Amino acid sequence: xxxxxxxxxxxxxxxxxxxxxxxxxxxxxxxxxxxxxxxxxxxxxxxxxxxxxxxxxxxxxxxxxxxxxxxxxxxxxxxxxxxxxxxxxxxxxxxxxxxxxxxxxxxxxxxxxxxxxxxxxxxxxxxxxxxxxxxxxxxxxxxxxxxxxxxxxxxxxxxxxxxxxxxxxxxxxxxxxxxxxxxxxxxxxxxxxxxxxxxxxxxxxxxxxxxxxxxxxxxx
Amino acid sequence: xxxxxxxxxxxxxxxxxxxxxxxxxxxxxxxxxxxxxxxxxxxxxxxxxxxxxxxxxxxxxxxxxxxxxxxxxxxxxxxxxxxxxxxxxxxxxxxxxxxxxxxxxxxxxxxxxxxxxxxxxxxxxxxxxxxxxxxxxxxxxxxxxxxxxxxxxxxxxxxxxxxxxxxxxxxxxxxxxxxxxxxxxxxxxxxxxxxxxxxxxxxxxxxxxxxxxxxxxxxxxxxxxxxxxxxxxxxxxxxxxxxxxxxxxxxxxx
Numbered sequence: 001x002x003x004x005x006x007x008x009x010x011x012x013x014x015x016x017x018x019x020x021x022x023x024x025x026x027x028x029x030x031x032x033x034x035x036x037x038x039x040x041x042x043x044x045x046x047x048x049x050x051x052x053x054x055x056x057x058x059x060x061x062x063x064x065x066x067x068x069x070x071x072x073x074x075x076x077x078x079x080x081x082x083x084x085x086x087x088x089x090x091x092x093x094x095x096x097x098x099x100x101x102x103x104x105x106x107x108x109x110x111x112x113x114x115x116x117x118x119x120x121x122x123x124x125x126x127x128x129x130x131x132x133x134x135x136x137x138x139x140x141x142x143x144x145x146x147x148x149x150x151x152x153x154x155x156x157x158x159x160x161x162x163x164x165x166x167x168x169x170x171x172x173x174x175x176x177x178x179x180x181x182x183x184x185x186x187x188x189x190x191x192x193x194x195x196x197x198x199x200x201x202x203x204x205x206x207x208x209x210x211x212x213x214x215x216x217x218x219x220x
Numbered sequence: 221x222x223x224x225x226x227x228x229x230x231x232x233x234x235x236x237x238x239x240x241x242x243x244x245x246x247x248x249x250x251x252x253x254x255x256x257x258x259x260x261x262x263x264x265x266x267x268x269x270x271x272x273x274x275x276x277x278x279x280x281x282x283x284x285x286x287x288x289x290x291x292x293x294x295x296x297x298x299x300x301x302x303x304x305x306x307x308x309x310x311x312x313x314x315x316x317x318x319x320x321x322x323x324x325x326x327x328x329x330x331x332x333x334x335x336x337x338x339x340x341x342x343x344x345x346x347x348x349x350x351x352x353x354x355x356x357x358x359x360x361x362x363x364x365x366x367x368x369x370x371x372x373x374x375x376x377x378x379x380x381x382x383x384x385x386x387x388x389x390x391x392x393x394x395x396x397x398x399x400x401x402x403x404x405x406x407x408x409x410x411x412x413x414x415x416x417x418x419x420x421x422x423x424x425x426x427x428x429x430x431x432x433x434x435x436x437x438x439x440x441x442x443x444x445x446x447x448x449x450x451x452x453x454x455x456x457x458x459x460x461x462x463x464x465x466x467x468x469x470x471x472x473x474x
Contacts, residue, residue: 120275121313121372125327125379126303135326139317217317217359 008187011178018174019195025088025170026157026199029095033156034149036096037103041141042133044104045111055104062101067162070094075166091163091170099156106148110141143214150207154200161196171195224287226251226383226414227305232271232281241267242438244281249383251286252412256425256446259435260461265418268435269385272416273305274298286382303331306376306384310391312368314360320347320371321356324378332379339378346374350404366397370404383414390421422465426450434458
């Protein structure tokens with residue numbers, strides 16, 4: 001059996017539909033997970049009563065359980081608890097909850113670099129702890145935490161392929177679906193690997209542009 | 221002189237674990253006056269100045285600003301009073317991710333509700349006063365230590381405080397830039413800005429202070445006008461401190 005380029009050409013529209021879904025679900029989850037990361041880290045470092053402790057538990061739970069188990073819990077478990085989500089939103093919820101836990105730690109790592117001096121300066125100007133966080137600490141922490149936030153985002157993008165397990169027709173689902181009909185295993189997996197690679201490179205490119213911009217104040 | 225002092229502390233005490241950092245401090249700062257706090261390291265002067273604006277929250281005592289009491293056990297009360305009492309730190313503490321201009325406008329905008337254009341106009345006027353108008357759009361990392369400290373001073377002024385606290389404002393600076401910062405502080409003193417200054421600059425204390433307060437082991441040992449304080453100190457502890465810094469100064473100049 002040889003590598004059949006014509007076959008791939010024929011499957012291209014289906015792959016593109018899968019790619020589009022992968023991009024949508026990942027982009028949305030990346031944005032939401034960063035939001036979770038910033039707010040979760042805020043709850044921890046500002047020592048918000050109850051919420052701060054809940055965040056610790058959440059991070060530990062997510063980091064120490066398999067993503068696939070989390071996915072099945074959300075898709076098969078939540079309806080039993082009365083929350084029925086579409087395939088798409090189950091996917092977004094799963095990836096956001098998973099990556100959010102890591103983003104909290106990434107932002108928290110960045111916050112460690114914001115010294116006590118800046119906090120005192122902000123407080124002495126009359127800023128509240130929350131305003132200090134929003135105007136000073138978070139922007140600085142995001143700059144420092146950007147490389148690890150990119151790592152988590154790359155993992156999220158690749159882990160979106162798990163969503164095929166619940167039947168969301170993203171890129172990997174399309175490939176497996178076609179393979180089960182046509183048995184063109186090599187062509188399909190080669191094709192989606194190249195596509196994932198290009199996706200991650202694109203994401204890294206934009207992240208490095210952002211990093212360059214955020215570092216402007218620190219270049220002489 | 222007005223009836224009540226601008227800043228009035230009574231019985232301010234602070235303990236860190238087993239260490240009693242401040243023992244019931246009483247201190248009055250009249251409006252328009254300059255009070256300089258000196259003393260050996262660990263004497264509690266930095267803790268005391270931080271107790272004036274609640275960066276360190278006193279355990280006991282009362283604090284009045286312009287005659288009104290501050291509820292020392294409530295963060296909200298501190299946040300409110302901090303807009304009226306500015307502070308300048310040893311390490312400048314400019315926000316490194318914001319331009320000089322934004323450093324100065326962000327709190328007047330967010331805290332006093334000044335419109336952006338007006339805040340920028342006021343900030344530029346203040347920068348011009350300290351000779352740094354051309355640095356408005358630069359980031360702090362592009363400024364020397366002395367320039368950053370001058371920005372930090374006018375950043376505090378931009379909030380139009382009733383008084384400014386200085387915590388060793390020149391201790392982190394190169395000798396040649398200390399002068400530029402002290403000049404700005406002398407100008408402020410001449411204009412009648414109320415200032416509380418923790419410093420090791422004895423020349424500044426002698427020239428600018430209305431009153432020098434000497435602290436040791438968390439207590440005020442002696443306070444007097446600078447002439448009397450430096451030339452005729454009453455307490456043995458003060459004399460020992462002054463002679464130790466003088467012999468250090470002579471050694472440095474030898």
